[in-house]
C-alpha cells in the first residue's frame with residue numbers, strides 16, 4: 001500500500017494522477033492546502049503502528065519541525081518514506097536520506113513536483129511511460145514554473161484553467177481516464193475546448209475592466225499598481241504588468257479573504273521580499289500575504305481616495321508613441337508633457353515651464369518617468385491638435 005500527501009494545486013494534483021497511474025487503487029491520495037498538510041500528517045502519525053505498513057510519499061509541500069522528526073523516526077525504524085519537492089525553501093530536507101529536493105535540472109529548466117515524482121517512478125520502473133503522460137507532466141511543469149509564459153505554451157495555461165473549472169475529483173478522474181485510454185498524446189476533448197474558449201472570453205472581459213480599476217502609488221521605493229479582484233490573479237498580474245510596464249509590481253487585493261497577491265513581470269523586483277514585509281512569502285515573480293492592519297492601511301485605505309490610472313489614448317492616428325515630432329502626454333489635472341527625441345538615441349521631456357532636467361536612454365524610460373511621477377498618459381488626438389494649434393498661435397504673436 002502507498003499513501004501520497006500532496007498539494008491541492010495543479011502540480012500537487014499532477015502528483016496524485018501520476019501516483020494513481022503507477023499504483024492504481026493501491027495508493028491513497030490526500031490533497032492538502034499549504035496550511036492543512038501538517039495537521040493531516042500529524043493525524044496520520046497518531047496511528048503510528050500503521051504508518052510502517054505503507055510507503056509514504058509527501059510531494060510539493062513542506063512539513064514542520066515536529067512532523068520532520070516523526071518522519072525521520074519512521075525512516076530510522078525501517079519505514080518507507082519519500083519527500084519530493086522543488087521549492088527553494090525546502091532544500092534543507094536534502095539533509096535527510098528520505099528527502100529529495102531539486103529546484104532545477106542540469107540544463108537550467110525549473111523542476112516541478114509532478115515531473116520529479118514521475119522521473120522517480122520511471123527510475124524505479126513503477127510506472128509505464130507513454131507519450132501522453134510525458135506530455136501531461138511537461139504541461140504541468142511548464143505551468144507550475146511559469147515557463148509556459150516565456151514559451152507561449154497556451155496549452156499549459158489551459159490545463160490549469162480546466163483544473164479550476166472542475167472539482168479535484170472530477171479533474172483527476174478525467175485525466176486518469178484519458179491518460180490510460182489515449183497513450184499516443186495528450187489532447188483536450190471537444191467539450192473541454194468549448195469550455196476553454198468561453199473561459200478565455202470571460203477572462204479577457206474581466207481583465208479589460210480591471211485595467212480601468214487599477215490605482216498606483218509609491219510604497220517604500222516601489223511604484224505599485226493596486227487592484228481589487230477575487231479571481232484570475234495570474235492573468236491579472238501578467239496583463240496589468242504588461243499594460244503598465246512603469247509599475248514595479250501589481251498588488252491584487254481580496255479584502256473579503258483578507259489576502260494580497262503580488263505579481264511582477266520585472267527582474268529588478270522580488271515580490272517575495274515585498275510579501276515578506278507583511279509576514280507572507282513566495283517566489284520572486286509571484287507571492288502573497290494575509291492582509292493585516294498595516295497592509296490594509298497602505299494598500300486599501302490610503303489608495304481609496306485616488307483616481308484610477310489614466311489609460312493611454314488607444315485610437316490615435318496622430319499622437320503616437322516614439323514619434324520623431326514628439327508624443328504628447330497629459331494628466332487628469334490638465335498638465336501637459338511632450339516626449340521628444342534629443343541627440344543620439346536619447347529622449348527628453350518638455351513641459352510648460354521648460355525642459356525637465358534629465359534625459360532618458362529610451363522612449364520607454366521617459367514615459368515611465370512621466371507615468372510614475374505625474375500619472376500622465378498618452379493624450380487623445382484632439383488634445384494633441386489643440387496643443388499644436390496653441391503652440392503655432394504663440395509663435396505668431
Ligand SMILES: [Mn+2]
Nearest residue numbers: 011060113144
Ligand atoms: Mn509545485
